[in-house]
Structure formats: structure tokens, C-alpha cells
Amino acid sequence: MQIATKTLAAIEAALFKDQGAKYRGLLKDLMPLAGDAYSTKEEDFRNHLGASLIGRECSRELWYTFHWCTLTKFDGRMLRLFNRGHLEEPRMVALLMMIGCKVWQVNNEGKQFRINGHRGHFGGSLDAVVMGVPDLDPTLPVLAEFKTHGDKSFTKLVAEGVVAAKWEHFIQMQIYMGKNNLNWALYGAVNKNTDALHMEIIQFDPIHYQKYLDRSVMIVDSIVPPPRIGTTPGFFKCKFCDHIKLCHLDMLPVKNCRTCVSSRVEDDGKWSCVHPIASKAGSSEFLTSEEQRAECDFWEMNLVIKSA
Numbered sequence: 297m298q299i300a301t302k303t304l305a306a307i308e309a310a311l312f313k314d315q316g317a318k319y320r321g322l323l324k325d326l327m328p329l330a331g332d333a334y335s336t337k338e339e340d341f342r343n344h345l346g347a348s349l350i351g352r353e354c355s356r357e358l359w360y361t362f363h364w365c366t367l368t369k370f371d372g373r374m375l376r377l378f379n380r381g382h383l384e385e386p387r388m389v390a391l392l393m394m395i396g397c398k399v400w401q402v403n404n405e406g407k408q409f410r411i412n413g414h415r416g417h418f419g420g421s422l423d424a425v426v427m428g429v430p431d432l433d434p435t436l437p438v439l440a441e442f443k444t445h446g447d448k449s450f451t452k453l454v455a456e457g458v459v460a461a462k463w464e465h466f467i468q469m470q471i472y473m474g475k476n477n478l479n480w481a482l483y484g485a486v487n488k489n490t491d492a493l494h495m496e497i498i499q500f501d502p503i504h505y506q507k508y509l510d511r512s513v514m515i516v517d518s519i520v521p522p523p524r525i526g527t528t529p530g531f532f533k534c535k536f537c538d539h540i541k542l543c544h545l546d547m548l549p550v551k552n553c554r555t556c557v558s559s560r561v562e563d564d565g566k567w568s569c570v571h572p573i574a575s576k577a578g579s580s581e582f583l584t585s586e587e588q589r590a591e592c593d594f595w596e597m598n599l600v601i602k603s604a
């Protein structure tokens with residue numbers, strides 16, 4: 297574990313020097329740019345298999361998520377927590393800019409940095425690219441990934457580091473670094489209970505990068521769900537999975553194109569329908585995102601979803 301000691305020290309010194317005046321001034325400009333925090337779009341399914349998830353242990357969970365098998369609804373507390381994560385990004389950016397780092401959150405076209413993977417079905421969005429990180433060569437562009445943690449999670453992170461405490465985050469950064477030819481990442485974490493900061497320097501690992509790229513290929517291309525990690529619903533790693541009732545019990549998948557026997561994964565992030573009647577009713581050769589979500593009269597459950 298390589299703690300970003302110089303970066304953390306510079307942040308604390310700068311805040312103390314003017315009692316946060318520069319930091320607050322930067323926030324005034326940065327907070328309105330946190331588009332995800334102010335989105336009015338109702339979230340349901342993610343169109344792609346996310347790099348933020350690919351490090352999870354259970355491949356079947358990822359396959360079910362990619363195929364929109366379970367729709368999870370969240371209560372108000374969880375939705376506020378998710379929103380807090382979005383609002384934390386400009387705060388982290390302000391801290392880095394305050395100490396003289398150059399920070400880019402969008403490309404030359406004004407769009408968020410994104411990676412695109414296997415057949416257009418694997419992807420993700422970078423929080424930022426930073427230059428001038430005190431713990432590294434100031435001329436190096438560095439991936440920046442920002443996360444919020446509860447007290448228990450943060451304590452474990454500080455004690456054990458990202459690799460041991462947050463493997464998903466480590467793999468997410470490997471994917472982003474590999475896709476953007478970056479050799480280093482700055483991982484910035486905040487304790488939501490105390491506002492304590494933890495920052496680590498993460499080095500690119502080509503072996504893990506390729507391993508999890510290969511895993512994304514397997515998830516996207518597989519026509520059957522991969523094996524479970526647990527054989528019973530009481531297995532501790534299955535208890536909190538969104539798909540437990542589908543995977544281990546009698547619940548059926550949500551009705552949509554991706555759970556239908558007639559759907560097919562196509563290139564360029566697209567899906568198609570091979571049903572002789574339903575496919576002719578579509579607006580084009582490929583299914584739009586809205587069409588994929590709609591309940592079709594010709595829907596028939598893909599039986600492999602419930603296979604052992």
C-alpha cells in the first residue's frame with residue numbers, strides 16, 4: 297500500500313493556510329458541473345456491463361445484471377447515499393486544484409472520459425485525469441478515482457489498502473488505466489461519517505488488466521449464466537446479492553428483451569430480436585434502449601436464465 301502522503305499533507309496545509317477560502321471558491325464553480333448529482337432521469341438498468349462491477353467475485357451476478365434479470369428499487373436513504381457519492385467528486389477535484397494540480401473531467405468535446413470495451417457492451421466513465429500529483433512525477437497524467445465510504449469500510453481501507461479492502465475499485469482503476477495508457481492512479485476516499493481522507497497511489501498491473509478484460513468478454517458472449525459462487529441461498533456471499541431470489545429461489549426474471557429467448561447480443565453495444573413477428577414491429581434492425589425495456593406481447597423467458 298502506497299499512501300499518497302505528500303498529497304494529503306499538501307491538502308491539509310492549503311486548507312489550514314486560508315481556512316478553506318480557496319477550496320470553497322473552487323466549489324462554487326465545480327458543484328454545478330456534477331451532472332450525475334442533478335440528473336432527473338429515473339435510473340433502472342445500465343445499458344452496458346460496467347467496469348465498476350467487473351471486479352466482483354460472482355460471474356453469474358454480472359451476467360444477470362448485464363441481462364437485466366432483476367430490477368432493484370432503493371429506499372430514500374440509499375438514494376441519498378448514491379447522490380452523496382456524486383456530490384463528493386467536485387469536492388475531491390476542488391481539493392486537488394487547490395494544491396495546484398491540473399484536473400480534467402471532460403475531453404476536448406466537453407464529454408466525460410469514457411472507456412469502451414468488448415463489442416461495445418463493456419464500459420465505464422472516469423472521474424478525472426490529474427497532473428501534478430505531489431507523490432508522483434508532476435508531468436505525469438494520472439487517473440483519479442473518487443469514492444465515499446461508511447465508517448466501517450473506511451477503517452478497513454485505511455488499515456489494509458485498496459487491494460485488500462476494495463478489490464472492485466482496484467480492478468476498476470486497472471481497466472481505466474489500461475484503456476487510457478496510464479501507468480498510475482490516485483485513489484481518493486472520504487469517510488462519510490467523519491470527512492476523514494484517505495489517498496493511495498495505485499500502479500498499473502497489465503496482468504490483472506487483461507484478466508478482467510477477458511472476463512468481460514466471457515460475460516458478454518456467454519449464452520448461459522456462469523456458475524454460482526454459492527450452492528444455497530444461505531451462503532454468506534449470496535445473502536446480499538440483488539439476484540438471490542432469481543438465482544436460488546422461485547422468482548422469475550423481469551420481462552424485457554434481454555431476458556427473452558428471442559434477443560441476441562450484437563456488436564457496437566446493440567441488441568436484436570429474432571422473433572419472426574416481434575422483430576418486424578421494431579423501429580429498426582436493432583432494438584432501441586426503450587424497446588429493450590418494454591414488455592412485449594411475444595416475450596418468452598429464456599430458460600437458461602434459471603439453469604443450474
